[in-house]
Amino acid sequence: MTPQYVLQAEDVAIHYGGVKALDGVAITLERGQIRGLIGPNGAGKSTVIDAITGRTRLTRGKVVLDGEDVSHLGAVERRRRGLSRSFQRTSIFGGMTVLKQVELASYKMGVVDPGADAKAVLEELNLDNLTHVHAEDLGYGEQRRLDLALALVGRPKLLMLDEPMAGLSVKESLDLAQHLKALTSRWDVSVLLVEHDMDVVFGISNVVTVFELGRVIADGDPASVRANPRVREAYLGSAA
Numbered sequence: 001m002t003p004q005y006v007l008q009a010e011d012v013a014i015h016y017g018g019v020k021a022l023d024g025v026a027i028t029l030e031r032g033q034i035r036g037l038i039g040p041n042g043a044g045k046s047t048v049i050d051a052i053t054g055r056t057r058l059t060r061g062k063v064v065l066d067g068e069d070v071s072h073l074g075a076v077e078r079r080r081r082g083l084s085r086s087f088q089r090t091s092i093f094g095g096m097t098v099l100k101q102v103e104l105a106s107y108k109m110g111v112v113d114p115g116a117d118a119k120a121v122l123e124e125l126n127l128d129n130l131t132h133v134h135a136e137d138l139g140y141g142e143q144r145r146l147d148l149a150l151a152l153v154g155r156p157k158l159l160m161l162d163e164p165m166a167g168l169s170v171k172e173s174l175d176l177a178q179h180l181k182a183l184t185s186r187w188d189v190s191v192l193l194v195e196h197d198m199d200v201v202f203g204i205s206n207v208v209t210v211f212e213l214g215r216v217i218a219d220g221d222p223a224s225v226r227a228n229p230r231v232r233e234a235y236l237g238s239a240a
Contacts, residue, residue, distance in 0.1 A: 007192070009052055009063050031190055034204055035209060045211055098127055126179075155187060165195055193205065
């Protein structure tokens with residue numbers, strides 16, 4: 001059976017003068033799949049997300065979302081077509097309540113019923129008991145979940161997460177990882193996950209891609225990537 005690709009990034013390159021931040025990267029995501037991206041700092045992981053989401057102009061290559069070439073579209077247009085992302089730093093508004101800011105994000109997305117959309121997202125992430133709490137009064141783990149909630153409004157097809165576990169405790173990281181795993185099946189959303197926590201990446205990813213200096217050096221199921229001698233030596237260390 002031919003895979004149903006939500007994402008096909010083909011020959012993606014981003015060059016800054018003579019510097020090749022990305023050089024001929026190809027990444028696919030099937031429906032309901034989690035793909036983990038790992039590699040050292042400066043390898044190009046966040047740049048890949050910027051390229052796919054339209055925040056950075058491609059030097060060459062194309063991005064296809066659910067069968068549509070979106071390479072010519074900006075970040076806002078891609079978001080409206082179902083390509084969402086989070087950032088390394090949370091994008092929440094401290095002075096707003098949890099419910100108000102998720103409803104506002106839903107409204108900005110053009111959702112017909114922002115209230116119902118926000119309610120569903122908050123319930124999915126176990127934030128429905130904190131709807132009237134201001135974001136600045138949440139614990140850090142709850143703030144990270146709220147940031148994920150903002151990325152989930154409008155039920156995106158593809159969710160791209162840039163180090164969503166940064167700063168979390170081990171328990172908080174594992175809890176958030178399980179939320180992500182459940183989302184892929186219950187909401188039929190695909191996830192591209194950039195994360196330094198190897199336990200999380202290898203624990204919930206269907207496939208893992210390893211970057212080095214703007215190129216893919218390994219790609220496959222978690223077991224084969226973990227067993228790759230070059231990957232073990234260069235990136236995993238004791239985590240292998």
